[in-house]
Amino acid sequence: MKLPFSFLPLKLCNLLIYRCILIVCGITLGEAWWLPMSKRIYAQKNVTISGYIRDSLSGENLSGVVIQARPTPLGAISNNYGYYSLTIPAGNYELHYSSLGYRLTKITATINKDTVINVHLVEEAQELETIVIEEEKITDIVNTTQMSVNTLQIETIKQLPAIFGEVDVLKVVQLLPGIKAGTEGTSGFFVRGGSNDQNLILLDDAVVYNAAHMGGLFSVFNSDAVKGIKIYRGDFPANYGGRLSSVLDVQMKEGNNRKLKATGGIGLISSRITLEVPVQKNRSSLLLAGRRTYVDLFTRLINAANESKPNYTPLPNYYFYDLNLKANYQISDRDRVYLSGFFSSDAITLSLNFFSFDFSWQNTTTAIRWNHLFNRKLFLNTTAIFSNYIYSINNEFADLKGQLNSKINDWVLKLDFEYFPSPAHTIRLGANYIYHTFNPSSFNAQSRDQSVRFEANRRLYGTELATYIADDWELSERFRLNYGLRFSGFVAREKFYSGAEPRLALRYKLSDSIAIKASYARMYQYIHLASSSTISLPTDVWYPSTNRLGPQSSDQIACGFSWVVPFISNLVITNELYYKWLHNQIEFRENAIIFANPRLDEEFVFGKGYSYGNELLIEKKEGKFTGWLAYTLSWTNRLFTELNKGRPFPYRYDRRHDLSIVLGYQVSKRLNLSATFTFRTGEAITLPKSRFFLRDIQGVRNVVFTRDSTGRFIIDPGVIIPEYQERNSFRLPVYHRLDLSATWKFKPKKGESDINISIYNVYNRANPFFLYFDEDRNAQRITTSITGRIIALFPIIPSITYNFKF
Amino acid sequence: MYIQLRVFLKEIWNAKRKVRIYCLCIILCIIGALILIGCLRENEVVVQLPESQRTLVVEAYLEPDSIYRVSVSRTQPYFEIPNPNDLVKLLVPDALVTISHQGKVDTLTYFPPITFAPDPRPTPGLFYVTGEYRLNKKIPANFTEPFKLNIRADGKNITAQTLIMPPVVIDSLYILYDNRQRASIRIIWQDPNPSKLNYYRFIADNGKADSLNHFVFSDRLLSSEKQILSTGYNYKAGDTVYVRLYHITEEYYNFYRSVSRAISANYNPLSEPTSIKSNVQGGAIGIFTGFSQTRKRVIIPR
Structure with a gap:
């Protein structure tokens, strides 16, 4: 494969390498090296403005806030912890702080020395009636080099219609361009032709290995504990790695550090409650959130009522719950620590008099983060993480006892520096270390004696190591470059794998409202998900690279534009073209042995994949009328020498067209309406072309003599066996669905409360879930015809949820 | 929360009549929807399958003391429903079928169908239907030297090779009861070859369709010298159950698994359809394998 570097001028490449070396030296030697280079732009004495940006009511950190020092074009963006640093020549400035959903804050100041300005932004929703758009907000989308990214606030997510009324972050992610939903109703997602395990799902920096409850019907993220999400589908920043196709960064709320707050909701499936406790006002806070389902309460009641019936088979009990904990403490102006904890658990139990079955799966993550400011320009975040996923099945049958379980454990240490030497540069560098322990399948069963x-x-075991450096460099007002390099390695049994992952992004501003962008990213993935099924199941097993099983890798190029449409306020159009190569992809070989097999690496076959397409996003994030339209046109194929006779075949979620329309309308202060519409090409499926009769060994089949209408005996030819030939060569019919929701805000004496009514699949479309062939037989048990039948899962589902806050 | 709920209910109550009706409608909608959920909907769909070629299908099972029997047929397009009497046309009567063992080559002769022959070792209710190639010669109990199959048909030369697996000895057999006095049969046998993986097929039935117990398995997870297998609680007092344990080859195990998967892929939305794992070479699908069976007849005591 030709690297896309070839289209870069050679001079620029040399310059990049030169700068990289300089940056490394610069950080170690001090700042002196910088001066001659920045001289041409800044002749005066430079000063640094820095500080934290927080929400005025809750004290939550605000990331992604754009800071601009008017009248100059110089600016900065606050990081994940709300910290910003901007170095500018001394002088008079009007500082603009703007963020979606918040009022634009202006501070006029004369800045002659290094200054700390901490800002509290006021939420816009609080004064909706008097909304006047005073001025166009500065849109970061045109300024930043970052492409292929989407950010969603939890408030947006909560207003959208949800199946069974359960607000689900991952279901909203599926509505974004380039991201495909899996099987209907499940929260798995497939980004730019990648598979489900190529998504790095992070909750406060900790990897969540199985983000699904109830076999994927709901995600594990409790909407009350989540602040927002960010999803990268390409142009990955150098600090991320380890998965090929996407990074989903879920941020937990920090908790209100000003006053005690309780949030909660009662829904059809589950109820949730969140407590935010300010431990020390403005310095520390604590957040506790929990959610639990009630299905098992009903099944228990039904089972108890029927216990006396002799032939009653009890229903299995199923429940899930999850807990979130977050604490933060501001030690000093320079140091702040955060503790995040997450635990989710699902369990199914069934017990009959001679048979019992107990199946449970759990996710645990714990992250301790320490923010430290060395000086106004250097920010360090140190993180220690523990992640764990485990499932276990306990089974008893008469005097036989069996146990099957699987586990993955991670210990992670991460160092991330952010360095703001001048407004033209933001440098990130860091390292991380992960120690994985895998127990893919542990099975034991024995008789009592x-x-x-x-x-x-x-x-x-496996050790994953990575180090990275990246610089965001504003070459000129029009041209901006983000270049970086990540170097990753994996110590497997008797083998070391490593790879260099260059990352590059360019932005060229045609005007203040339109920018052209291009990017390239290479990724490596050292751990793999062995999934035996087409949906994500709790029994899917993570497996490390071994001698037989090398890392997966990918190369991706993308180019596009972002345009802030001038005549409609807050309307942004983004379009991106991408091409992605996937190397060393894994699939199970046909008829692989998966159950309780600890040597899964012997069951894999290797191949490659490629995906390309165009993604259009028209988005309006503010105003009474909000929403987006996302349309993706794409192709995705796989090529495996041992599958499909070595011919390329479409990926299961290869969808030519994928359209999502999300609309929200604020009718009044109390009523909010929203709608989502999705339309997508049907899934690629494998159907049999021909069939044959298997006679089998003697005496296996109970051959019943049948006579035809004339009274003659008829041959029983055997069992019909379908013969599948070409993989994924058929398509299910198209999928489309409309969901509606309305939120009505009450005005109780204290706090806030609302009621949300959601209708899923409004026009009751029978969307295809599965296609099978049915044989119609006559009275003589002779097949008369074969009919294809399609099963649809979800009809129209209205639901109602009551939410409160006080 | 209690106060909140009370406030909420009060709000509804105080709301205008219109709103009250509206609320009632929502509640009715939800109840209606809950009834709707749970019933899966099915729609018929017309599927166009492309033309497919008719491939040869070979099936031959060698068992010591039985006679040589090979069936040769063809695949048919998936939607083709022939008249039941035309099923004969799927058989291939003009092939040249030979089996060689210990350097001796034998040619099999074709026996047309609709000549019912009772099972050489009759089991109540079980019969087989012919339409196959036969050689009236006892298969020797030779577990070390290979048997070779050669078929010339449709201009193709189909070959396959197999060994016959030796029989296993069932150590003990006992009957377990559940609290409803239904019986399950358990057998225990010695691992015949602990250094290697062994493959088995197990069948137990009392001649009724719903009581058939049928497993194909390997001993890859076995760590003791004894192997165990139990049926479900499918039998009742007075039943005569035939228990058969076949010691099979790895190739047959793979073939059988792929066949079962192909059948289940049609009905299981979660499984990935796969192709048939044959051990015959030269452009046909099918199996040529040898096994030994160990039989037990059990009468569940009253």
Whole structure:
């Protein structure tokens, strides 16, 4: 494959390398090196303005706030912890702080020395009636080099219609361009032709390995504990790595550090409650959130009522719950620590008199983060993380006892520096270390007298290392460059894998409202998800790279534009073209042995994939009328020598057209309406072309003599076996669906409360879930015809949720 | 929260009549929807499948003391529904079928269908239907030297090779009861070859369709010298159950698994359809394999 570097002028490449070396030296030697280079822009004495930007009511950190020092074009953006640093020549400025959903804050100041300005932004929704758009907000989208990214605030997500009324972050992610939903109703997602396991799902920097409850019907993220999400589908910043296709960064709320708050909701499936406790006003806070389902309460009641019936088979009990904890403490102006914890658990139990079955799965993540400011220009975040995913099945059948479980454990240490030497540069560098422990399948079963035993067990370890450096460099007012390099490695059993991952993004501003962007990113993935099924199941197993199983990698190029449409306020159009190569992709070989197999690496086959397409996003984020339209036109194929006779075949979620329209309308202060519409090409499926009869060994089939209408005996030819030939060569019919929701705000004496009514699949479309062939037989049990039938899962589903806050 | 709820209910109550009706409608909608959920909807759909070629299908099972029997047929397009009497046309009567063992080559002769022959070792209710190639010669109990199959048909030369697996010895067999006095049969046998993986097929039935217990499995997870297998609680007092344990080859195990998966892929939305794992070479699908069976007849005591 030709690297896309070839289209860069050679001179620029040399310059990049030169700058990289300089940056590394510069950070170690001090700032002196910088002066001659910045001289041409800034002749005067430079000063630094820095500080934290927070919400005026809750004290939550605000990231992504654009800071501009008017009248100059110089500016900065606050980082994930709300910190910003802007170095500018001394002088008089009007500082503009703007962020979506917040009022534009202006501060006029004469700045002659290094100054700390902490800002509290006021939420816009609080004064909706008197909304006047005073001035166009500075839109970061034209300024930044970053492309292929979407940010969503939890408030936006909460207003959209949700199936069973359960607000689900991952279902909203599926409505964004380039991101495909999996099977209907599940929260798995597929980004730019990548598979489900190529998504790095982070909750406050900790990896969540199985983000699904109820086999994917709901995600594990409690909407009351989440602040917002950010999803990258390309142009990955150098601080991210380890997965090929996307990074979903879910940020937990910090908790209100000013006053005690309780938020909660009662829904059809589950209820939730969140407490925010200011431990020390303005310095520390604590957030506790919990959610639980009630399905098992009903099944228990039904089982208890029928217990006396002799032939009653009890229903299995199912429940899930999740807990979130977050605490933060501001030690000093320079130091702040955060503790995030997350635990989710699902369980199914069934017990009959001679048979019992107990299946549970759990996610645990814990992250401790320490923000430290060395000086106004250098910010350090140190993170220690523990992540764990485990499932276990306990089974008893008469005097036989069996146990199957699987586990993945991570210990992570991360260092991330952010350095703001001048407004033209933001430098990020860091390193991380992950120690993985895998127990892909541990199985043991034995009879009570121990005379018969079954066992399978294997423990695998892997160490993942990475270091990176990246510089965001404003070459001129029009041209901006973000270049970086990540170097990653994996220590597997008796083998070391490593790779250099260059990242590059360019922006060229045609005017203040339109920018052209291009990017390239290479990614490596050292751990793999062995999924035996087409949907994400709790029994999917993570597996490390081994001697037999190398890392997956990908190269991706993208180019596009962002245009802030001048005549309609707050309307942004983004269009991107991309091409992605996927190397060393894995699939199970046909008829692989998956159950309790600790040597799964012997069951894989290797191949490659490629995906290309165009993604259009028209978005309006503010005003009474908000929403977006996302349209993706794309192609995705896979090529495996051992599958489909070595011919390329479409990926299951290869969808030619994928359209989502999301609309929200604020009718009044109390009523909010929203609608989502999705339309997508049907899934690629495999159907049999021909069939044959299997006679089988003697005496297996109970052959019943049948006579035809004339009274003659008819041959029983055997069992019909379908013969599948070309993989994914058929398409299910198109999928489309409209959902509506309305939120009505009450005015209780204290606090806030609202009621949300959601209708899923408004026009009751029978969307295809699965296609099978049914044989119609006559009275003589002779097949008369074969009919294709399609099963649809979800009809129209209205739901109602009551939410409160006080 | 209690106060909140009370406020909420009070709000509804105080709202105008119109709103009250509106609320009632929503509640009715939800109840209606909950009834709707749970019933899956099915729609018929017309599927156009492309033309497919008719491939040869070979099936031959060698068992010591039985006679040589090979069936040769063809695949048919998936939607083709022939008249039941035309099913004969799927059989291939003009092939040249030979089997060689220990350097001796035998040619099999074709026996047309609709000649019912009772099972050489009759089991109540079980019969087989012919339409196959036969050689009236006992298969030797030779577990070390290979058997080779050669078929010339449709201009193709189909070859396959197999060994016959030796029989296993069932150590013990006992009957377990659940609290409703239904019986399950358990067998225990010695691992015949602990250094290697062994593959088995197990069948137990009392001649009724719903009581058939049928497993194909390997001993890859076995860590003791004894292997165990139990049926479900499918039998009742007075039943005569035939238990058969086949010691099979790895190739047959793979073939059988792929066949079962192909059948289930049609009905299981979560499984990925796969192709048939054959052990015959030269452009046909099918299986040529040898096995030994161990049989037990069990009468569930009253």
